[in-house]
Amino acid sequence: MGQERNNETYEVHKSDELGRYLVATRDLSPGDVVLTELPLVFGPKAMLDPEASMPCVGCYKPVFTDIGERCSKCGWPVCSGNCPGLNDPRHHGVECIILSARPECVLDNMAEYYRHDALLPLRCALLQHTDPEKWKTLLEMQSHVECRTPGTEIYDEANEFIVEYLINSFINKLDDSIKNKYLKEISPDLLHVMCGIIDTNALEIRLPDGAELNALYPTTCLMEHSCIPNTKHLFNLSTKDKNGFYRITVKVVVPITKGSHIATMYTHALWGTQARRQHLKDTKYFSCKCQRCSDPTELDTYLSAMKCFGDDKGPCDGVHLPEDPLDDETEWACSKCSIKVNNSQINMLISQMGEEVENVQMMGGSVNMLENILCRLSTFLHPNHYHLYSIKHSLIQLYGRQPSYMSEEILDKKIKMCKDLITITKTLDPGNARLSLYSAVLHHELQSALLLKSKKVKSDGTVKSIEETKPLLAEAKKSLEIALNSLKDDIEETSGKKLYEVIEESQRDFNKYCKEKNISF
Structure with missing residues (x-):
């Protein structure tokens, strides 16, 4: 055991x-x-539909490919020729010199011609010229x-789409003087090492306009993974502070005692153990x-x-349940009888389901479709199974x-359903490190159902008395508060902000209703 900086x-x-x-x-x-730091380097990811829109290489705003302007030197899509990021060395300023080795522009097959995922590995390699100290730190990752x-899938993909692309399209075309100066x-x-460092350490930043970046943080990347993380991280996305671009802040979400490890989470909190462990093996x-x-x-x-x-x-x-969840060959034993099933059978079933x-989710499942699949899968799965969680989460919103x-x-x-899912969510993520949006939706939907129930007439046609409705409304009020509170760190992000506004609106309506009915808590 060693110990380094304090x-x-x-x-x-x-x-x-x-x-x-x-x-x-x-x-x-x-x-x-816990800590706050600036990224060593960052770069854009490709948009979801790169033939339709691409991130500007200077500021990452999505640009429509058919009408977009181009960088006058290298021809890559930009939001405008005056974008300040085009000359900024942290953004496009230095890579432009390398990308200009191929000044021709194209309008067909743009996604193959302009590979945005290759920009971050290039920016990493350029640190050797722009910031030798950062370059040294990067190589320690x-x-x-x-x-x-x-021969491995990950190597072959990086080789075709990033390494060979950068070498053949740009680096081999550079004058020796430029190559010796910058690279x-x-x-x-070396480019494969850059790809490996990015895949292992990069954090994803979603920008308010829908673009995504990958960024590398020298200390944050040292945090180990745990499927019950005790921290969450937030990014500074405000463009007012140009020097604080994409600064990360790592915050504690549940008490951490002195001497304990500080952990984050690199996988999905609502996947089962086998899926999470496989994902971590494949990616980390x-x-x-x-x-x-x-x-x-x-x-x-x-x-x-x-x-x-x-x-x-x-x-x-x-x-x-698996006899030993850490063993990929484990048997699954029944808790009451002697039946055992092998892991590969379970895996096959779970991935089919x-x-x-x-x-069903992709087709924007209707109540009918969701109820059918819920009923069918409930024959095989425990009511709390993560596949059923996903279906129920959609149903409660309908x-x-x-x-x-x-x-x-x-x-x-x-x-x-809301209460069952809230219990699972709170157990798996007590500090809202990963599931804050899920938690907010569940508490918001619970409030909406309690409020509607309080307004329903009774079976004999009479209206519920205040004594009957007040407990329902008190619980609804509390649910709204929990929903808003669970989003307090997500308001910078687009999805968090939208949801927060929707729930605030519900809270205003709720308070107005209670006032009209003269109900106070």
Whole structure:
């Protein structure tokens, strides 16, 4: 075990298993800032439909490809010839010199001709000229090149779309004087190292206008992964402070005791253990052994559990859980009878079901479609299974919103669903590090169902008394407060901001209604 630089909140430690990682130097409370730093380097990702729009290379605003202006030197799409980022060395200023080796513009096959994903590896390589100190720091980051060997999918993709693209389109066309000045060290191998560093360490930044960037942060990248993270990170997206571009702030979300590891999360909080661990192996090259991954029940949420498969006499009412969730070959044993099922069978079933769920969601599932698939999959899956969570999360946003789904019975069903999902969400992410938007939607929908229920007439046609409605409304009021509170760190981001505004509107309507009815809490 080694120990490196100190800070008021953390120390950098080192071990064979974890490499470098951060440890709290004192007790930390929710809201405390662990660290804040500027990125070493950042660059745009391709847009979702690159044939239709591309990010401006100077400021990353989406530009329509058919009408967009071009950089006068290198021909890449820009928002305007006067974009200040075009001459800024942190943005397009230096790479333009390299990209100008191919000044021709095209209008066909633009997504192949202008590969925005190749810009960040190029910007990384250019640090050797623009900022040798940052270059040194960058080369200390983990690249896992030992796992990214020729023949692996990840190597071959990087080779075709980034390395060969940069070398053949630009670097081989450069004058030696320019090459020696800006890219003294450059080779396919070096570019593969850059790709590895980006894949392993980059954080994704969503900009308010819909574009996305990848950015590398020298200290933040040392935080280890845990499927129960104790921090969350926020980016400064305000363009007023040009020197604070994309500054990251890492905040504590649940109490961290002195000497504990400071952790973040690199995968999806609402995936089951097998899916999360596979994703981490594929993208980050390690096998997670955190508390959640090691627990077959995933902290008593049963997020991956299956119902008993049974034998010839049929299933019992037990649930199948992995005997050892950290073993890829584990058997899944029933909690009540002796039936065991092997892991590959479970995996196959789960991925088939996952595709079905995805298809229904992609088609903008109607209540009918969602209820059908919920009913079908409930035969096999524990009610808390993550595939069912996904379907229920869609359903609660439709129940009580469409005229044919407003009955008291449906509202009661919605209230129960919301509460079940809230329990799972809160258990998996008590500090709203990853699931703040889910939590806000659940509490908002719960409020809406409680409010509607309070307004419903009783079966005998009489109106509910204040004594009957007040508990429902008190709970609704509390749900609104929790919903808004869970979004307090998300207001900079577009999706968080929109949701916050919707819930604020509901809160205004709710308060107005209570005032009219003369109900106070």
